[in-house]
Structures are given as C-alpha cells and as structure tokens.
Amino acid sequence: MKFVMDNIYLVVVALVSGTMLVWPLLRRSGGGPRVSASDAVQLINKHDAVVVDIREPNEYAVAHIINSRNVPLKELDSRVKELARYKEKPVIVTCDTGNRSRGGVAALKKLGFSQVYNLSGGLGAWQQAGLPTEK
DSSP states (O other): OHHHHHTHHHHHHHHHHHHHHHHHHHHHTSSSOEEOHHHHHHHHHHHOOEEEEOSOHHHHHHOEETTOEEOOGGGTTTTGGGGGGGTTSEEEEEOSSSSTHHHHHHHHHHTTOSEEEEETTHHHHHHHTTOOEEO
C-alpha cells in the first residue's frame, strides 16, 4: 500500500493508459461482425452480397459504393420488404465511418437477416482503400 501511495501519479497513469488500450475493443463489441473494405469486396464478388447504405439521401447523393442501396436507418423497419430477398445472403451495412451502421446491423439481425456485416470504417475506409464510388 505504501508503494501505491508513494507513486500515486504512476498508478493513475497506468490505469488511464490501460483503459485507453481496452476502450476500442469494448466499443467494437456491439453491432455485429465487422468486415474490412477488401473483405467486403470478396463478399460482393464471391457471395453476391448486397451493400445497404443507411445514410440520409443527401449524404448518399454526394458519394456511395457502386450498386449500393440507400435505406436510411430511420426507414429500415418500414422498407425492409425491399431487402427481403437478401435475408439469406450476406448484407454489408455502411455509413460514413462505420458507427451509425452498427444500428443498421442490429436492426437487420432483429428483422431476421442471417448474414449481416458492418463495413469497418464505412465509406471513408472504402475510399481510402482506393475502391470505386459513384455520385
């Protein structure tokens, strides 16, 4: 106990840095499985995966993954019939950064979709990987 009291500053720094290392792992635990941009391309090419962009239409209009379907997150429940034929196929959910799409993954799983993935890093990671987008 004397060591802790004599070195309280070092103990606090160790606790804070340990928390900072674990925090990203805790944040990623929700929202289902994640796929990288290159893994998403493999799912699209080999398994006929569909990409669902859950951003708002004005965001989607600026740039989006080629052949993706725009179904805003708030409309997902009411427009699920548009995606019904993909219930047994891989579905890749995306947004700008991969954060909002976690909600889309959870919603689609709740609606009975069996293979739903969150695009890690979202559209930003897709573009950074040099993959094509359209307007």
